[in-house]
Amino acid sequence: MATTVPEPPLAAPDPVAPRLTVEDLSVEERAVLRAVGRxxxxxxxxxxxxxxLPAVRxxxxxxxSGLGQRDRCALIVYAFDHGVVSPATPASARRRTRTVTERVRPRLRIAALGPLRAWSDGTLLNLGPVQQQAVLAALALRPDVTVSRQELLHDGWGLEAPQGNVVQVYVYRLRKCLQSGGGETVISRDRLGYRFVGQSAELDVTRLDALGVEAETAWHDGDLASAVEAHRRALELFDGEPLAGLPGPFAEMERVRLTERRLSLTTRRAEGLLRLSRHAQAIDELWTASVVHPHSEAVAALLMRALHESGRRADALAVFTRVRRLLVDDLGVEPSERLRRLHYAVLRDERPRPTLALRSA
Known part of the structure; x- marks a missing residue:
């Protein structure tokens, strides 16, 4: 009689191989891990x-991925096991934690790449009514530049500027709201007007500029992987429409400028991804960008290239048909000659060359 040999029990799946340790994390990553652990x-x-929020996610x-943890619960356990979080942290450790956190960023942070927001020591501040926020934006986005009272009235109200001392009142309130822990004011005044003290706060727009320079330096040095990573970090700073909901000519002008900057970063990163042959990733990001910027020929051209080089010729042709229809119906114009040449190249099933010169981000 044949003997049945029992099968060995299935082994538990191996955990994800960790690539990092706590010591490898940046101060900001430690702060996020600590918050997850709590x-x-x-x-x-x-x-x-x-x-x-997108940067946190x-x-x-x-x-x-880097620490080899399969889910958020495992990440919480990891934070406790490795001393990032403890059930009862002594006062001395809390002071050390506070010192580390303060080294991550100044006491005051201002975000304009989304709704205008400000934090002092990590606490979200109430910036008051939208007109008051418009005054803050007009000052903070021109750090260390003196702006006259008349300019601030025009920046926040345009041709409907009110009479009276409304600017002085708003600046007074903003000073009280944004005053640093040491008592220094972040908005100074001289005989010509008001000036936002640049070193008193960290602005996400300033960080955006720094990452743009970092990306372009890596690009020109031939380090495309570092360039697309810097572009990714720059794009993560955006949290919706810049200065969303703020009134006035200055906010509207900055909204347009920063939206164009976002588009430039997106196309520059996509170009890098294509050069690195990371077509699937480029396609995903360009599809999203085409929804946000449906009339952008730069986005359409890059998406057509990515699809065609991935063997999806029919999809690439469909992108041209869609963007041409939108340009004709909404703007009354035909696609540019460059985009048409790319379309002909795809029709002939030729490998298209870059057709739209991308400006530096």
Whole structure:
């Protein structure tokens, strides 16, 4: 009689191989890991640390992958096991934690790449009515530049500027709201007007500029991987429409400028992804960009290239048909000659060359 040999039990799946340790994390990543370990959700972490929500979500995903943890619960356990969080932290440790956190960013942070917001020591501030916020934006986005009272009236109200001392009142309120822990004012005044003291706060727009320079330096040095990574970090700073909901000519002008900057960063990053042959990733990001910027020929051209080089010729042709219809119906114009040449190249099933010169981000 044949003997049945029992099958060995299935082995538990191996954990994800960790690529990082706590020592490898940046100070900001440690702060996010600490907040996760304390049970905060992504929205609460974004508010506490003054980070855009997409950046927090991306950081949590990187932490799970880099530290070899399968899910958020495992990440919480990891934070406790490795001393990032403890059930009862002594006062001396709390002081050390505070010192580390303060080194991440200044006491005051201002975000304009979304709704205008400000944090002091991680606490979200109430910036008052939208007209008061418009005054703050007109000052903070021109750090260390003196802006006259008349300019601030025009920036916030345009041709409907009110009479009286409304600017002085708003600046007084903003000074009280934004005053640093040491008592220094962040808005100074001289005989010509008001000036936002640049070193008193960290602005996400300033960080955006720095990352743009970092990306372009890497690009020109031939380090495309570092360039697209810097572009990714720059794009994560955006948390919706810049200065969303703020009135006045200055806010509208900055909204347009920063939206164009976002589009430029997106196309520059996509170009880098294509050169690195990361077509699937480029296609995903360009599809999203085409929804936000449906009339952008730069986005359409890059998406057509990515699809065609991936063997999806019919999809590439469909992109041209869609963008041409939108341009004709909404703007009354035909696609540019460059985009048409790309269309002909795809029709002939030729490998298209870059057709739209992308400006530096």
């Amino acid at each position: 049970g905060l959700n992504d929205t609460e972490i974004a508010a506490k640390l003054g980070l855009p 991306s950081c949590v995903t990187r932490l799970q």
